[in-house]
Amino acid sequence: MATKAIPVVAAKVAATLADYPAYVKPSAMTGWGSLTLAQVESMRWYSDSGLTTELASDPVSSDEIHVKVTSLTSSTTIYVDYDGVRSKYAVGATYGRNAVWSNYAMVLHAGGDTDSAGNITLTANGGVVSGGATGNIGSATSFDGSDDFFEMSSKGGIGASGWTFQTWLNATVASSQGCMVGLYDGSGAGGDIFLFKKNTSTSFQLRSGHLSTNEFDVRPTGSLTEGTWAMQHASYDNAKARWYSDGSLESTTSKIGSADPFDDATIMRVGARTDNAQYFQGLLSELRIADLVLSDDWITTEYNNQDDVGTFWGTVTDAGGGVTANNSARRQHLMMM
16 A cells, blocks of 8 residues: 655645645656556545545546645645555545536546536537547647537536636647637527637637627737647636636626626537537647636646646655555445445
């Protein structure tokens, strides 16, 4: 049984954050190294050295893990034990995958067809295949710009009270125009809300169209470099829309009208709009929609964590010890539930 202590680097955490899904990549972290998938799936995570307060985790692969840290501070250390024998938790278990993303309407680790939040079923169209390309985090999905998209069974409960889109994207053709995420009313009259890349430049925008009237239109002040990964966040709180590039706030705009831009949205897609054939050309990785407005500090910390996971965490050390008999019995009980 291996037990490790993993401290955060203080300067990388902008503020105390509750229920933060921390990204862990063993091979990139000092003092750890490559692990097998069996080792990763046997991991149990804790917020204390006594291994008494367990944390939910989402083991995506042998080198991609997301751990829901109940309270992330500049002095946080998390702990993990693993034996390469235990099975990973079921997705709906107390400490399983879905629990990591309880505040999210959708989470696509490869920009593809499996929602790790457990809310939405996606259908591939145009021959698009989830994964298969290298992303800034784990794998990515390549969209051809002509007919590739994923259509979702619903909008996943996303409401007008506030949400945040997040994605890593790599626009492979600077002159192309295409939609990364869109929610629509199905009429083809402009849709309700969409996050897309303009065809006139490497700029992007988040725009709402409600009955052909824009409720908000927010765009980053800078531009993206073709063929380079960049992290984008766009949020909306029923009063303002905000755009962040690589963890920094770039633009804010107030809502123009009084209508709810979600009140008649019925269709949700990744990689295309329903009107004007606006298909995205490039790579998408780690696409998330949080069902709340993430703070500036959260977004900065998230960028620090995902952009360079090896400098977000300090040196991984052996913590010694192991699980207590009570904890082992409790976990075996949970696994059988």
